Amino acid sequence: MVFEYIGYLAAFLTTSSFLPQAIMTIKTRDTQSLSLSMYSLFTLGVFCWLVYGISINDKAIIFANSITFLLAASILACKLYNGFSKKE
């Protein structure tokens, strides 16, 4: 069914979207306009998705959220590093 493919496309887009942000943040180290609250809540949320995926043994949820977790956690780490080293 065509709608199933829209679901896969949606999952691909929302997961992969964090890649350019992670690359940009790691390269430039600029996190001034990134919200610490957003990345704290989001990283925790993706971690919960991962736990949920493992608990119901859903490989798609586990796969997508493992990648998103790594990307979001990298961005959060840069933000926290800048915060602690008083660069912001």
Added chain:
Amino acid sequence: MVFEYIGYLAAFLTTSSFLPQAIMTIKTRDTQSLSLSMYSLFTLGVFCWLVYGISINDKAIIFANSITFLLAASILACKLYNGFSKKE
């Protein structure tokens, strides 16, 4: 089951996380360290989730992604506005 609640918590966290970013971006108008590619892909992805939710008539997917779409689209609009007005 406890895992079901972890799923709800995950959905709540990943959806609501975009609220502090949207508030911060609208308030400060600073989008320097936000990736245009991320917000373009993410907003499109959330729109696809919305279409998918409507197509399978899943109220939870429709509800969560309507909110996320509005928040992500607001952030993207600020980023595009700054880009076009050469503020970045």
